[in-house]
Amino acid sequence: MSGTARFLRRIAPQLITLAFVLALISVMFPGFFNISIANGRLYGSPIDILNRGAPVALLAIGMTLVIATRGIDLSVGAVMAICGAVSAWGITQGYDLGSTLLMAVVAGLVCGLWNGILVSFLGIQPIVATLILMVAGRGIAQLITEGAILTFNDPNLIFFGSGSLFTLPMPVVIWIVTGLLITWIVRRTALGMLIESVGINLRASTLAGINSRVLLIAVYVTSGFCAALAGIIAAADIRGADANNAGLWLELDAILAVVIGGTSLLGGRFSLIASLIGAMIIQAVNTGILLSGFPPEFNLVIKAAIILIILVVQSPALRTGMAFFRKPRQTDVAKKETVTQ
Amino acid sequence: MSEVANSRPLLRATGVTKIFPGTVALDHVDFTLQPAEVHALLGENGAGKSTLIKCLTGAYRRDDGDILLNGEPVDPRGTLDAQSYGIGTVYQEVNLLPNLSVAENLFLGHQPTRFGMISGREMTRRARETLSQYGLDIDPARSLGDFSVAVQQVIAIARAVNLSGKVLILDEPTASLDSGEVKMLFDIIRSLRDRGIGIIFISHFLDQVFEISDRVTVLRNGRLIGTEDAANIDRVQLVNMMLGRELEHETRETGKTDLAPGAPWLEFDDFGKKGRIAPFDLKIRPGEVVGMAGLLGSGRTETAETLFGAVTHDSGTARSRGEEIELRSPRDAVAAGFGFCPEDRKIDGIIADLSVRENIILALQARIGWARPVPRRRQAEMAEDFIRRLDIRTSDAEKPVGLLSGGNQQKVLLARWLATNPKFLILDEPTRGIDVGAHAEIIHLIEELCAEGMSLLVISSELDELVAYSHRVIVVRDRHHVAELVGADITTDNMVDAIASAHNGSAT
Amino acid sequence: MLSRKAILGASLLASVALMSSSAIAQTIGFSQIGSESGWRAAETTLTKSQAEERGIDLKFADAQQKQENQIKALRSFIAQGVDAILIAPVVATGWDAVLQEAKEAEIPVVLLDRMVDSSDDLYLTAVGSDLVHEGNVAGQWLVDELGGKDCNVVELQGTTGSSPAIDRKNGFEQAINGHDNIKLIRSQTGDFTRTKGKEVMESFLKAEDGGKNICALYAHNDDMAVGAIQAIKEAGLKPGEDILVVSIDAVPDIFQAMAAGEANATVELTPNMAGPAFDALDAYFKDGTKPAKFIQTESKLYTQNDDPQKVYEEKKDLGY
The missing domain is CATH 3.40.50.2300 (Response regulator)
Known part of the structure; x- marks a missing residue:
């Protein structure tokens, strides 16, 4: 099987699910696929999905790498708030765009470094280590914004939220470029394989001479970097840093995107592209609910029901059942069949 | 014991077939087990032993064939279901819960109850009673993890017999046991046999097979080769059945003659780690095989781990060609040209979900760094090359290594290190738990590598093996290096003497 | 249990002592929901500045949108023996127990901006817009x-x-x-x-x-x-x-x-909910005037x- 075929087979469940969700929306709302060009940019509900899904997509990139190492990063939502606050603060303090963006990105990298050090050097379990920043991060963001929504009118910074490039909204350009770039880096170098190796068996990887510590730190730093980009976009979108609400609960959506993307929470094999499609599935569900015109009381129930269906359909048990028409537990047994014969 | 063959079989399987995508794992295999019989099941890696066991217990759905228990057709749906029919299985890796008590492990799921509540005292009492039947006088309230693998194994057997009571399947029960423990286990097996239980025994140790078995069934490549009374067959015939080729009958009385006294290229002085291995001196010459003998826990693995930087040494220095080198992590060791195949392949060695190819290039990739990936084509070439050279049995290089059998996993690990072209390779129990054919191949490989000028440190419990390939043997005892045997002094007797003089405390 | 009673007792004593020394409230605890909106932040700012103007020692607790934090804050105010408590409750239900504790400690509670589903004898008054x-x-x-x-x-x-x-x-x-x-x-x-x-x-x-x-x-x-x-x-x-x-x-x-x-x-x-609240408390401490149970602020159209x-x-x- 060629590499391309293998790749398509890997992301097929996600693509089918996305197509299914989009088809469902277009049944509920017939004008869904209408795309036009207004003010020099593409305009339409599918573009909204790409655009509104940008923060979760960016977070999912870093989250995928972290989860591949058998970790988890609960702090990304709070890191978004910090970096959004830093960018708003920077621009309102009169720093130029470059310095402002640099400060915001550095803030994200520092947050990632902090998580990485807690996990790799102090050996704290990732869920606990990142919980610290999840809780404290929003407080830090509030200190920066002094409790209010820190608004700004700098057109250059706003461009990152509502500008457009090649007729695509800027956030879409950012997440697609970041996603492809990081995919390219991890797959063109040996990083991807080393990350998977560490996630599957940390001890054996270390014994094979892999610098596991540095690798672990690197994935958390990457996660911080992605959260910084998401934070900048979220702040630029509303022209203000909202320390309380920016990125609130998005860490959970990012984890969900990774899971829908088929990467196991137990680490190992990962696919960034599948996670990005997962993020788009989540956003398609959100946008679909908004377009449907149901009363808002139904939002969460509908979302939960759709996601439950997606996860059940993608579950290994059902997939094996459909693929082989046999008892579903067989692959599990086959996987464990490592006993010497 | 041949008369048992005439009575009605306890378990009869006919025409058992199992097809995996791409391979026929079992091809119409017949198998019968008599009551009160120990029946050894033998075969090389991938011969189909485990698959047959899994079909018998229902862990796999067989594609064809019938299973009769006491003449009645049965169709167990899994290990638990098989238990309810009376077929109990004890795997090589004990499948119990080390953090629960011995009693809980014995009765988990079947705890004695009193007024609907689990009665701890009753459970402890019955556990003590059960264990005494097996000659174990231990406190059932203690955690299972406190006890040695051998005791855990016995408890696993006791649990299986308690719950099933007709057929007991033992999958390599002796792999992690020392000789005293093996004797204890065999006594238990014999007493169970005398109670009328039919026992299927899987092992790689031919001596043990002859010692305990009444009959022997050999599988090869998923086919039944034959079933013989153990009394009517000799070693060479058995190996012939298993391998389908004549294994050269090579046993050496003493080790190789010492190398010409060349300059050692690796020198460890006063090297040690507190609490793991006492400081030792070790010199390694090019092309030299240094054997290491000692009981489990004597400090052999600890020596290897300290040399490789997996455990950072806290005393002494290491020099390579006279230059002092840093050895604080496996990375340092790899940079210095070391390789290390650890004892526990699954925990410390293979990356189960990665492919054979990825496992093979892993150490090389780690050494040259993430930024310079080995080109994909080169990776495939290397993988194919090693698969051919080491005769790794896998359908293709992209198969997850976890799906390979133990011997093939070991070969993949060897390939991983050979790919880095190491100058010094440490092998910790390289032949443990693998079949005769792979065993011979690995020994052959060791000879080949040292002929090419590579230095090896080989740890093994099989003293014959050490005699066969070592230039020097170091004996470890109580976390000290206690003896060094050279040339004609390398004999199993000398090694046993050094190991056994455990309690007089005198270091040679 | 015992220690909480002890703390309650101590706080009772403390509040009695404080009340006897001055008719006007000196120390007031303010449990704010959080700062989820600019309005909320302005309410906090105005409450602090109003307190400063009147020479009141305002103890401020930010609940980060969590009721349990507010309940904890209220209990700590009671334990500290503040003269009065202002609270902007994050949700409407679940306040009976802690308001009862305040009442037993004779600390008047004024609700700001949001109402609760408790009996209205558990708080002094509520300031809010309709x-x-x-x-x-x-x-x-x-x-x-x-x-x-x-x-x-x-x-x-x-x-x-x-x-x-x-x-x-x-x-x-x-x-x-x-x-x-x-x-x-x-x-x-x-x-x-x-x-x-x-x-x-x-x-x-x-x-x-x-x-x-x-x-x-x-x-x-x-x-x-x-x-x-x-x-x-x-x-x-x-x-x-x-x-x-x-x-x-x-x-x-x-x-x-x-x-x-x-x-x-x-x-x-109006974010100035504290002004009317402090006015009502002043009147209450001066001569025991009980304010109406709801003080409505103006809803001005701009x-x-x-x-x-x-x-x-x-x-x-x-x-x-």
Whole structure:
């Protein structure tokens, strides 16, 4: 099987699910696929999905790498708030765009470094280590914004939220470029394989001479970097840093995107592209609910029901059942069949 | 014991077939087990032993064939279901819960109850009673993890017999046991046999097979080769059945003659780690095989781990060609040209979900760094090359290594290190738990590598093996290096003497 | 259990001692919900500045949107023996026990801005705006502004199930009731945030023929309106002209939008809840005057005719 075929087979469940969700929306709302060009940019509900899904997509990139190492990063939502606050603060303090963006990105990298050090050097379990920043991060963001929504009118910074490039909204350009770039880096170098190796068996990887510590730190730093980009976009979108609400609960959506993307929470094999499609599935569900015109009381129930269906359909048990028409537990047994014969 | 063959079989399987995508794992295999019989099941890696066991217990759905228990057709749906029919299985890796008590492990799921509540005292009492039947006088309230693998194994057997009571399947029960423990286990097996239980025994140790078995069934490549009374067959015939080729009958009385006294290229002085291995001196010459003998826990693995930087040494220095080198992590060791195949392949060695190819290039990739990936084509070439050279049995290089059998996993690990072209390779129990054919191949490989000028440190419990390939043997005892045997002094007797003089405390 | 009784006892003693030394409240605890909105921040700022003006030692506790934090804060105020407690409750239910504790410690509690579902003898008074009335004022403005023209309205609700969302919706619907020219065509929650306001407005615009079908937007708070205004602009329409925008709260940013002609009207929810609360407490401590159980603040309507730029300058430093 060629590499391309293998790749398509890997992301097929996600693509089918996305197509299914989009088809469902277009049944509920017939004008869904209408795309036009207004003010020099593409305009339409599918573009909204790409655009509104940008923060979760960016977070999912870093989250995928972290989860591949058998970790988890609960702090990304709070890191978004910090970096959004830093960018708003920077621009309102009169720093130029470059310095402002640099400060915001550095803030994200520092947050990632902090998580990485807690996990790799102090050996704290990732869920606990990142919980610290999840809780404290929003407080830090509030200190920066002094409790209010820190608004700004700098057109250059706003461009990152509502500008457009090649007729695509800027956030879409950012997440697609970041996603492809990081995919390219991890797959063109040996990083991807080393990350998977560490996630599957940390001890054996270390014994094979892999610098596991540095690798672990690197994935958390990457996660911080992605959260910084998401934070900048979220702040630029509303022209203000909202320390309380920016990125609130998005860490959970990012984890969900990774899971829908088929990467196991137990680490190992990962696919960034599948996670990005997962993020788009989540956003398609959100946008679909908004377009449907149901009363808002139904939002969460509908979302939960759709996601439950997606996860059940993608579950290994059902997939094996459909693929082989046999008892579903067989692959599990086959996987464990490592006993010497 | 041949008369048992005439009575009605306890378990009869006919025409058992199992097809995996791409391979026929079992091809119409017949198998019968008599009551009160120990029946050894033998075969090389991938011969189909485990698959047959899994079909018998229902862990796999067989594609064809019938299973009769006491003449009645049965169709167990899994290990638990098989238990309810009376077929109990004890795997090589004990499948119990080390953090629960011995009693809980014995009765988990079947705890004695009193007024609907689990009665701890009753459970402890019955556990003590059960264990005494097996000659174990231990406190059932203690955690299972406190006890040695051998005791855990016995408890696993006791649990299986308690719950099933007709057929007991033992999958390599002796792999992690020392000789005293093996004797204890065999006594238990014999007493169970005398109670009328039919026992299927899987092992790689031919001596043990002859010692305990009444009959022997050999599988090869998923086919039944034959079933013989153990009394009517000799070693060479058995190996012939298993391998389908004549294994050269090579046993050496003493080790190789010492190398010409060349300059050692690796020198460890006063090297040690507190609490793991006492400081030792070790010199390694090019092309030299240094054997290491000692009981489990004597400090052999600890020596290897300290040399490789997996455990950072806290005393002494290491020099390579006279230059002092840093050895604080496996990375340092790899940079210095070391390789290390650890004892526990699954925990410390293979990356189960990665492919054979990825496992093979892993150490090389780690050494040259993430930024310079080995080109994909080169990776495939290397993988194919090693698969051919080491005769790794896998359908293709992209198969997850976890799906390979133990011997093939070991070969993949060897390939991983050979790919880095190491100058010094440490092998910790390289032949443990693998079949005769792979065993011979690995020994052959060791000879080949040292002929090419590579230095090896080989740890093994099989003293014959050490005699066969070592230039020097170091004996470890109580976390000290206690003896060094050279040339004609390398004999199993000398090694046993050094190991056994455990309690007089005198270091040679 | 024992220790809590001991603390309660001690706090009782302490509060009695403090009350005897001065008739006017000296120390007041303030449990704020958090700072989820600019309005909330301004309320905090104004409460602090009002306290400072009156020489009150204000103990401030930020609950980060969690009721358990507020209950903890209240218990700690009681233990410290404050003279009175101000609380902006995050939810309506579940306060009986802790309010009872305050009552037993003889500490008067004043509710700010939001109500609770407890018996009204458990607190001294509640200062707040009438949320239904606010919605009503906004709806009435729209009725007057349209003067009988047909109009499809979309609504950005607050957090689903929150009392401002329910009441402001009801008030608005009461006002437009009977005016058949006004139709509420879409209503969805924007969680009181700019991001969600913008996202939901984008979907409204897509769902209603690129916005051509929408004549007015009613947002339950200004933040959502500010987000929605951006969405309207990005869709190529003119907020304030193509789509009328009316919202509630009167935070500074909406005045900027009004000055730019992008928003039409806002109903003030005054952040100065503490002023009337302190007045009532002063009167209560001076001669035991019991205030009414609800002190309603004014719901003032601002439109583009009210010199929004000037109001913005006045309001912008309040911490919104």
